[in-house]
Amino acid sequence: MKNSISLIAIISLLIFISLPTPSLSQRCNKNDENVLFQIKKSLGNPYLLASWQTTLDCCQWYLVKCNKTTGRIIELTIFSGNISGQIPPEVGNLPYLQTLVFRKLTNLTGQIPSTITKLTHLTMLRLSWTNLSGPVPSFLSQLTNLNFLDLSFNNLTGSVPPELAKLTKLGALHLDRNKLTGTIPESFGTFTENVPDLYLSHNQLTGDIPKSLGYLNFTVIDFSRNQLTGDFSMFFGINKTIQIADFSRNSFQFDLSDVVFPASLTSLDLNHNKVFGSLPETLTGLSLQYLNVSYNRLCDLQTFENTSYFHNRCLCGSPLPACA
Known part of the structure; x- marks a missing residue:
C-alpha cells in the first residue's frame, strides 16, 4: 500500500513537470490591458505605442512595467514621442499604478485630469516638458503617497495651491518653468515628515516669502526668476542644513550683513536683486562650489571670481578693479 502511494506521487510529479510552462501571455492582468488599449486609442494609436499589441503580453510592452507577482501595471512612462492630444482620463483606471510619467511631449495639451486622484498608490507623478495648461489642481493633494511631483516646463497658470502642503511624503516639488502667479502659500511652512526640495x-x-518657511529646514530652494520681494534670510542659520539656494533675478531687498550661512551651503545665487550691506564673514569659511552676488548693492569681497561680484555699488579691489 505504502509503495503504491509513493508510485502515485512520483507519477503525479512527473505529469506536473511535463506540463507546459504558462506563457507570458497569461501574466498580464486583463483589466489593465484593456485600460492600456483605451489609452492608446485616446492618444490616436501613436507609433510610440506600436508594441502595445494583443500578440505580446502587456507586461512586455514598451513604456510599461508590471508587478512580477500580480501582473498589475505599476509604471506607465510615456516620453519623447510624437504624441498629440490630452492625457487620457483612463489613466485613473490603473489602480495599482505607482509611477505615472508624461514627459517631453510638446503636442500634449489640455488640463491635468481629475481621474488621477483614483491612483492612491502613486508615488511619482511627472507631467513635464509638455504644453499642459490650466491650473495646478488642488486635487493633487489627495495623492497622499506622492514622494515626487514634477509639473515643470508646462504652460500652467493661476496660483500655487496651498493644499499641496498636505503631501507630507514629498521629497521634491517642481512647479518651475510655468506661468504661475500670486504668492507662495503660507502653508508651505507646514510640511511635515519630509521637507521637500522646492x-x-x-x-x-x-x-x-512667508516667514513660516523659515521654521523648516530645506535642502534645496530655487525661487529664481520671479518677482518676489522682501527678505529670504529665514532659510539660513547656524543650525540649518540648506545646500543649494537660488534667489536670483527677483526684487529682494534687505541687509545681508548679519546673515549666518550654515556649513552645509555649497551653492548660493542671489544675482540681480537689491540686496545691500556687506558679505558676512560666515561665507569665508565655506566650501562653496558656486557663488553669485552680482548686480546687487553690496560692499566687501570674498575670494571668488570677479564675475561673482559684477555691478555692486561699492565693491572694488581684487578680484575687481582697484578702488579709486
Whole structure:
C-alpha cells in the first residue's frame, strides 16, 4: 500500500513537470490591458505605442512595467514621442499604478485630469516638458503617497495651491518653468515628515516669502526668476542644513550683513536683486562650489571670481578693479 502511494506521487510529479510552462501571455492582468488599449486609442494609436499589441503580453510592452507577482501595471512612462492630444482620463483606471510619467511631449495639451486622484498608490507623478495648461489642481493633494511631483516646463497658470502642503511624503516639488502667479502659500511652512526640495523658478510669483518657511529646514530652494520681494534670510542659520539656494533675478531687498550661512551651503545665487550691506564673514569659511552676488548693492569681497561680484555699488579691489 505504502509503495503504491509513493508510485502515485512520483507519477503525479512527473505529469506536473511535463506540463507546459504558462506563457507570458497569461501574466498580464486583463483589466489593465484593456485600460492600456483605451489609452492608446485616446492618444490616436501613436507609433510610440506600436508594441502595445494583443500578440505580446502587456507586461512586455514598451513604456510599461508590471508587478512580477500580480501582473498589475505599476509604471506607465510615456516620453519623447510624437504624441498629440490630452492625457487620457483612463489613466485613473490603473489602480495599482505607482509611477505615472508624461514627459517631453510638446503636442500634449489640455488640463491635468481629475481621474488621477483614483491612483492612491502613486508615488511619482511627472507631467513635464509638455504644453499642459490650466491650473495646478488642488486635487493633487489627495495623492497622499506622492514622494515626487514634477509639473515643470508646462504652460500652467493661476496660483500655487496651498493644499499641496498636505503631501507630507514629498521629497521634491517642481512647479518651475510655468506661468504661475500670486504668492507662495503660507502653508508651505507646514510640511511635515519630509521637507521637500522646492523648485518655483521661472514663474511670475510676487510678494514676500512667508516667514513660516523659515521654521523648516530645506535642502534645496530655487525661487529664481520671479518677482518676489522682501527678505529670504529665514532659510539660513547656524543650525540649518540648506545646500543649494537660488534667489536670483527677483526684487529682494534687505541687509545681508548679519546673515549666518550654515556649513552645509555649497551653492548660493542671489544675482540681480537689491540686496545691500556687506558679505558676512560666515561665507569665508565655506566650501562653496558656486557663488553669485552680482548686480546687487553690496560692499566687501570674498575670494571668488570677479564675475561673482559684477555691478555692486561699492565693491572694488581684487578680484575687481582697484578702488579709486
